[in-house]
Each structure stands twice: as structure tokens, then as C-alpha cells.
Amino acid sequence: MSEFFAMSGYGRYVWPAFAIGFGIVVLIYITAVSSLAAAKQDAKRRLEMNR
Amino acid sequence: MGTWTWFHRFGSPPWVYGFAARWAPWFGGAAVACMLIALYGGLVLAPPDYQQKDAFRIVYVHAPVATMSMAVYATMALAAAVGLIWRMKVAHAAAAASAPIGAWFTVATLATGMLWGKPMWGAYWVWDPRLTSELVLLFLYFGYMGLRAGIEDPQKADKASAMLAIVGAVNIPIIKYSVNWWNSLHQPATRLIGEADMVWSMVWPLLLMLAAFFLYFAWILLIRLRAELLRRERNASWIREVVA
Amino acid sequence: MKTRPLEAARLVMLRDLRLAFRKPSQLLQPLMFFMIVATLFPLTLTPELSRLRDAAPGVLWVGALLSSLLALEFLFRDDAQDGTLEQFALSGQSLTWMLFAKTCVHWLLTGLPLALSAPVAAVGLGVPAQAMWSVVASLALGGFALSLIGAISAGLTLGARRGGVLLSLLTLPLAVPILVFGADATQRAITGGEIAPPMYLLGAIAVLGVTLAPLAAAAAVRIGLE
Numbered sequence: 001m002s003e004f005f006a007m008s009g010y011g012r013y014v015w016p017a018f019a020i021g022f023g024i025v026v027l028i029y030i031t032a033v034s035s036l037a038a039a040k041q042d043a044k045r046r047l048e049m050n051r
Numbered sequence: 052m053g054t055w056t057w058f059h060r061f062g063s064p065p066w067v068y069g070f071a072a073r074w075a076p077w078f079g080g081a082a083v084a085c086m087l088i089a090l091y092g093g094l095v096l097a098p099p100d101y102q103q104k105d106a107f108r109i110v111y112v113h114a115p116v117a118t119m120s121m122a123v124y125a126t127m128a129l130a131a132a133v134g135l136i137w138r139m140k141v142a143h144a145a146a147a148a149s150a151p152i153g154a155w156f157t158v159a160t161l162a163t164g165m166l167w168g169k170p171m172w173g174a175y176w177v178w179d180p181r182l183t184s185e186l187v188l189l190f191l192y193f194g195y196m197g198l199r200a201g202i203e204d205p206q207k208a209d210k211a212s213a214m215l216a217i218v219g220a221v222n223i224p225i226i227k228y229s230v231n232w233w234n235s236l237h238q239p240a241t242r243l244i245g246e247a248d249m250v251w252s253m254v255w256p257l258l259l260m261l262a263a264f265f266l267y268f269a270w271i272l273l274i275r276l277r278a279e280l281l282r283r284e285r286n287a288s289w290i291r292e293v294v295a
Numbered sequence: 296m297k298t299r300p301l302e303a304a305r306l307v308m309l310r311d312l313r314l315a316f317r318k319p320s321q322l323l324q325p326l327m328f329f330m331i332v333a334t335l336f337p338l339t340l341t342p343e344l345s346r347l348r349d350a351a352p353g354v355l356w357v358g359a360l361l362s363s364l365l366a367l368e369f370l371f372r373d374d375a376q377d378g379t380l381e382q383f384a385l386s387g388q389s390l391t392w393m394l395f396a397k398t399c400v401h402w403l404l405t406g407l408p409l410a411l412s413a414p415v416a417a418v419g420l421g422v423p424a425q426a427m428w429s430v431v432a433s434l435a436l437g438g439f440a441l442s443l444i445g446a447i448s449a450g451l452t453l454g455a456r457r458g459g460v461l462l463s464l465l466t467l468p469l470a471v472p473i474l475v476f477g478a479d480a481t482q483r484a485i486t487g488g489e490i491a492p493p494m495y496l497l498g499a500i501a502v503l504g505v506t507l508a509p510l511a512a513a514a515a516v517r518i519g520l521e
Binding site: 008010013014016018020021025032035040042044050 | 106108116156274275279291293
């Protein structure tokens with residue numbers, strides 16, 4: 001198991017690479033979802049205002 | 052129903068919104084499933100490389116994000132062209148929605164590339180053709196987003212940035228060619244990345260991961276596209292049903 | 296009544312040149328900027344000519360690019376502000392040709408003088424005398440290509456806020472091929488190598504630019520004027 005984490009000595013490059021890469025993947029998702037939520041909120045507000 | 056019907060449907064913001072809302076979760080689920088399987092295949096099942104040992108495994112995150120950084124730009128330019136030629140609002144919205152995704156992928160490519168470069172070439176940054184071209188691509192994305200942000204009128208912003216995306220798309224092969232030219236002049240050290248012999252157990256996780264990322268892009272685009280459409284169609288009546 | 300496009304272009308060219316020469320001091324500004332930039336590099340690097348020679352292609356081309364960018368802002372700005380550009384677009388004459396004429400004037404007043412005076416800066420950077428011809432030629436050709444590309448970004452940023460910075464941000468990545476081949480030509484000239492390959496490539500870019508850039512610039516200007 002510790003071999004897996006060591007990655008034949010390259011662990012300190014491999015794991016950060018996956019962390020950053022997939023971290024950005026998650027970040028892209030979060031920003032997308034929050035932009036949709038914000039747009040929905042905004043649209044709702046405008047509908048209320050124009051009622 | 053011929054292709055023309057589909058074309059008309061994609062021109063209608065409410066229809067596209069509904070389509071996106073319905074299909075996004077399927078793309079998302081498929082993307083995550085493929086990513087997990089590919090991750091297992093690449094990190095656990097694939098044997099270490101002869102030259103790079105386990106460092107080669109970075110390819111499973113670097114290659115997909117690098118591919119996507121270019122694929123998203125191509126999508127953006129294509130959507131922009133469709134928007135300009137057929138005056139489709141939805142196409143312009145898709146281009147706008149794609150840009151931040153592509154920029155992030157480019158950042159990820161540079162970061163993972165640097166982390167791969169350090170053990171392989173001894174330095175975090177080397178001016179090799181691929182990394183340098185990626186950096187220029189990042190500047191192109193920033194230019195596109197900057198132009199959109201700098202123009203107030205939404206229609207003008209759509210058209211101007213569409214032109215920029217197309218001009219950029221024409222330029223990208225030229226830029227890559229020039230960067231390769233520049234790099235070959237200075238005889239860099241032999242690049243070890245990617246050209247190693249790969250056995251099938253190394254290849255299939257890579258292919259699956261690539262497919263996963265395309266599915267993922269579709270998923271995220273369908274989310275961001277909805278946000279764009281909501282913002283653009285503020286006063287349209289169909290919004291009422293969607294948000295209420 | 297539609298005049299031949301070449302005729303319209305000629306008239307625009309003459310007009311732009313006449314207007315430019317009314318303020319001769321402004322004509323010198325890009326040149327001065329280039330000289331100052333070329334001076335800053337030795338000041339920040341080293342006074343040794345042998346070491347500066349290595350950096351010379353970079354200094355010359357970055358300096359040329361920056362001066363060109365500064366002057367690009369004014370390619371369309373005055374005409375856009377006083378409505379002349381709109382008149383051009385509405386005139387029924389070929390906007391493409393007229394903008395091509397304006398681009399040529401920009402090069403004649405910025406890129407070409409810069410190329411011709413580059414030997415002065417080059418001497419200060421340790422460039423040998425036999426390389427001067429090639430330095431001038433490559434900067435002239437590359438400068439023309441830069442003006443063409445710059446016209447596109449100038450057109451695109453017409454309606455944008457803080458258009459100046461944006462114009463540079465847009466032009467720089469697109470200018471990478473010109474810089475790479477131009478600097479390579481200069482480098483080869485300095486070391487006495489064969490300058491034909493990068494010059495041909497620079498020429499190819501210029502030809503591509505001449506064919507496509509004015510069209511794109513005209514489209515961009517029309518968008519900006521709507």
C-alpha cells in the first residue's frame with residue numbers, strides 16, 4: 001500500500017498532479033453549478049420585481 | 052424529422068434549456084463512472100513504465116486536460132462561427148459558456164505538465180513546444196474572455212468575440228508550427244514524455260479517461276449553457292416556467 | 296456611384312498620410328519608444344556587446360512589437376471618434392480595401408521607419424555590420440505582418456472599454472509566429488547563417504495576412520460600428 005503512495009519515488013509529483021488536475025475538474029463543476037444557481041436566483045428576483 | 056427540424060430546435064433557447072436540463076445528469080453520471088474506472092486502470096492496473104517508472108501515470112490526468120484545452124477551443128470557435136453565420140443566439144451562448152472551461156483546462160495542463168516536467172527534465176518549467184503552445188493558448192482564452200467583458204452591448208460582444216475566436220482558431224496551427232520551429236532550433240534534451248512504448252493495459256485507461264473528459268465537458272457545458280441562456284433571455288416568458 | 300476599390304484605397308492612403316504629416320512630432324514617437332526600449336535592455340542586462348549580441352534579436356523584435364502596438368491604438372481611433380470610419384463603412388466603397396490602405400499607412404509610418412532605423416539600435420546591441428541588411432529586411436517584412444494582424448485586433452476592440460490594453464492582449468498571442476520567424480531571421484543574420492527559410496515563412500504569413508486580415512478587420516469594424 002505504501003508502495004502505491006510512493007509511486008517508485010515519484011509520489012510527490014504524481015499525487016499533486018492528480019490532486020491539481022482533478023481538483024480543477026471539481027472546481028469547474030462547482031463554478032458551473034453556482035453560476036446556474038445565481039442565474040436562476042437572478043431570474044426569479046426579476047420576475048418578482050416585474051410582477 | 053429531418054436534420055432541419057433539429058437545427059431549428061437548437062435555435063430555440065427554451066428548447067435547448069429543456070434539452071440541457073434533461074440530458075446533463077446522464078452525461079455527468081457517465082463521465083464520473085468512466086473517470087473512476089479509468090483512474091483505477093491507470094493508477095492501479097497499468098504496469099509502471101520502463102523508463103519513467105510510475106511518473107508516467109501523470110499522463111492519465113495530463114493528456115486528457117491537454118486534449119480538452121484544445122477541444123474546448125475548437126468547440127468555442129465552431130459555436131462562434133455557427134452563431135455568426137446563422138445568427139443563432141444559442142450558439143453564441145455556447146461559445147461564451149465554453150471559454151472559462153477551456154481556460155481552466157489549460158491551467159490544469161500547465162500545472163500537471165510542470166509536475167511531470169520536474170522529475171523528467173529536472174525543472175518545473177521548460178520551454179518545450181507543447182508547454183509553450185499551451186501558455187499561448189491560455190493567453191488566447193484570456194483575450195477572448197477579456198474582449199467579451201470589455202464590450203458592453205451583448206450582441207456586439209457576441210459578434211466581436213466570435214470573430215476573435217475564429218481568427219484565433221486559424222492562428223493556432225500557425226502558432227504551433229512556429230513554436231515547434233523555434234524549439235527545434237535549440238536542440239533541447241530528448242523528451243521522454245509520451246513516446247514510450249505502451250501496452251494495452253496502459254492504453255485503455257487513457258482512452259477511457261479521454262472519453263470521460265469529453266462526456267464531462269458536455270455535462271459542464273450543458274450546465275453553463277443554461278446559466279448563459281437565463282442571463283441572456285431575462286425578460287422572455289419561458290423563463291417564468293423554468294424558475295417558478 | 297462605386298469607384299474602383301483601388302481608387303478608394305489610394306484616396307484613403309493619401310488622406311491618412313496628409314493627416315499624419317500635420318503633426319510630425321507624433322510621427323517620431325513610436326521611433327523614440329523603440330530606441331528607449333532598446334536602451335533599457337543594455338541598462339538592465341549588461342554593457343558587454345558580446346553578451347548583448349545574444350539578446351539582440353529578442354530586444355529588437357520585442358521593441359518593434361511594442362512600438363507597433365502603441366501606434367495601433369490610433370489606427371482607427373480618431374476616425375472612429377469623429378465618424379469618418381462610419382462614413383467609410385456606409386459609403387458603399389470597399390471597406391476592406393480602405394482598411395487595407397489604412398494598415399499600409401500604419402506600416403509606412405511605424406514599421407518601415409522602425410526597420411530602417413533599427414541598425415542604430417542594433418549597433419548598440421553588438422550586431423555586426425554585415426547583418427544589418429537582413430535586420431532591416433526582416434523587421435520591415437515582419438512589421439508589415441504585425442500591422443496587418445494588429446488591424447484586426449484594433450477593429451475588434453473599437454467598442455471596448457480600456458481598448459488599449461485589450462488590443463495588446465489580443466495581438467500578442469497572434470503575433471507569436473511573426474516574432475519567432477523574425478527573430479530567427481535576425482539571429483541567423485548575426486551568426487552568418489542562411490536567412491532564407493525564416494524570411495520565406497515571414498513572407499508567407501504576410502501574404503496570408505494581406506489576403507485575410509483586411510477582410511477580418513472590415514468585419515470587425517462593422518461589428519463595432521453597429
